[in-house]
Amino acid sequence: MTNDDLEIKRGLKDIYIDTTKSSYIDGKNGRLFYRGYDINQLANNSTFEETSYLLMHGELPNERELEKFDSELKSARKLPDKVIEIIRNVQSSHPMDVLRTSISALSAFDVDVNDNSREANLRKGIRLTAQSPAIVAAHDRIRRGENVIPPDENLSHASNFLYTLTGEIPDKEDGKLLDKDFLLHAEHGLNASSFGARITASTQSDLHSAVTTGVGILKGPSHGGAAESVMKMAMDIGEPDNTEEYIKNLLNNRGRVMGFGHRVYKSVDPRAIHLRDDAKKLGERKNQTKWYSILESIAELMVPYAKKGICQNVDFFSGAIYYLMGISEDLYTSIFTMGRIPGWTAQVMEQFEKNILIRPRLLYDGLLDIDYVPIKKRS
Numbered sequence: 001m002t003n004d005d006l007e008i009k010r011g012l013k014d015i016y017i018d019t020t021k022s023s024y025i026d027g028k029n030g031r032l033f034y035r036g037y038d039i040n041q042l043a044n045n046s047t048f049e050e051t052s053y054l055l056m057h058g059e060l061p062n063e064r065e066l067e068k069f070d071s072e073l074k075s076a077r078k079l080p081d082k083v084i085e086i087i088r089n090v091q092s093s094h095p096m097d098v099l100r101t102s103i104s105a106l107s108a109f110d111v112d113v114n115d116n117s118r119e120a121n122l123r124k125g126i127r128l129t130a131q132s133p134a135i136v137a138a139h140d141r142i143r144r145g146e147n148v149i150p151p152d153e154n155l156s157h158a159s160n161f162l163y164t165l166t167g168e169i170p171d172k173e174d175g176k177l178l179d180k181d182f183l184l185h186a187e188h189g190l191n192a193s194s195f196g197a198r199i200t201a202s203t204q205s206d207l208h209s210a211v212t213t214g215v216g217i218l219k220g221p222s223h224g225g226a227a228e229s230v231m232k233m234a235m236d237i238g239e240p241d242n243t244e245e246y247i248k249n250l251l252n253n254r255g256r257v258m259g260f261g262h263r264v265y266k267s268v269d270p271r272a273i274h275l276r277d278d279a280k281k282l283g284e285r286k287n288q289t290k291w292y293s294i295l296e297s298i299a300e301l302m303v304p305y306a307k308k309g310i311c312q313n314v315d316f317f318s319g320a321i322y323y324l325m326g327i328s329e330d331l332y333t334s335i336f337t338m339g340r341i342p343g344w345t346a347q348v349m350e351q352f353e354k355n356i357l358i359r360p361r362l363l364y365d366g367l368l369d370i371d372y373v374p375i376k377k378r379s
């Protein structure tokens with residue numbers, strides 16, 4: 001076979017590598033399903049805890065099962081002291097780097113680390129889901145010179161994160177909104193970080209390594225880092241009246257409007273619709289409507305791009321929500337990560353169940369048979 005017979009699919013666009021039962025994205029019609037359930041039904045009726053159970057176990061829990069799952073999550077919230085110590089030592093790094101390092105370090109304290117059975121992965125997935133918010137909150141407090149706050153078992157997963165971050169019992173509506181945000185981020189097909197997590201699992205490595213891979217990939221601004229960039233853009237714009245000039249300049253210079261565009265969604269990202277309405281209501285509740293107005297005016301200017309399939313994605317409004325909750329901008333991607341752990345766990349478990357080494361190929365287009373010249377004779 002010659003090189004001319006080979007077709008290269010750069011970026012693996014539209015390549016299917018396996019089947020899945022974890023989630024389905026209908027990019028054309030803007031629909032998303034977790035384990036067969038429409039994301040809209042889950043966002044309106046479920047909780048992050050229940051949805052995490054659904055993703056990891058494959059079906060919705062009954063009351064007793066959810067209670068057990070919830071108490072397992074709650075009892076895993078406390079971090080080992082040695083991991084807190086590591087966080088102190090790397091506190092000046094970006095929160096995503098601290099999260100990646102700490103998740104990797106947690107493997108040293110996990111009794112199941114080398115057990116790749118389904119049961120062990122469920123236990124580890126629950127622990128990592130509970131421990132990730134604890135890492136992010138502890139790091140933020142340490143770098144602000146504040147004490148690390150122990151978890152509160154009376155609070156939900158999302159409310160406990162806000163409590164351990166701020167030291168104050170959060171407003172119920174803020175807790176509910178963050179819960180929904182986590183739920184909307186929980187799983188999303190073969191996005192770059194889930195693919196990375198699957199590649200790691202495909203070598204028969206382990207869940208901590210796969211999640212560590214996922215965190216590293218999610219950090220990039222083309223993936224999870226977009227929410228932070230959207231809010232930075234809104235701040236640069238400053239006032240709704242400045243939006244038109246800013247966006248026109250950006251697009252004329254072939255820049256990208258962050259929070260727009262998606263590899264799979266070409267009409268609408270259903271997650272963005274939920275967060276759009278929530279960002280608006282939150283702005284009104286907090287008496288800070290300016291940020292939503294700026295985002296709305298960006299969205300209006302981007303209407304012509306919808307024809308090219310460039311629409312708002314989940315990150316467009318999530319940054320504004322975190323900002324209005326008083327969360328530092330550099331924590332936004334970590335919040336996305338906290339939501340995504342159940343999805344990564346579900347996909348790693350799926351990978352282990354019918355494993356095949358993921359190992360594509362690159363087409364070599366360099367020279368061959370070059371003569372080795374001793375170093376002293378090289379010019």
Ligand SMILES: CC(C)(COP(=O)(O)OP(=O)(O)OC[C@H]1O[C@@H](n2cnc3c(N)ncnc32)[C@H](O)[C@@H]1OP(=O)(O)O)[C@@H](O)C(=O)NCCC(=O)NCCS
Nearest residue numbers: 221222223226255256257258259260261262263310313315
């Ligand atoms: C997400 C993203 C990487 C998907 O990219 P993709 O499917 O590989 O699409 P491409 O990068 O090939 O872009 C296709 C075209 O749309 C344009 N485009 C894509 N996203 C754009 C954006 N946000 N703003 C302006 N133009 C955009 C590209 O410039 C390109 O135009 P061209 O064909 O004239 O060169 C891309 O849309 C992007 O960079 N978005 C901004 C970052 C972001 O919000 N990421 C979060 C994703 S959830």
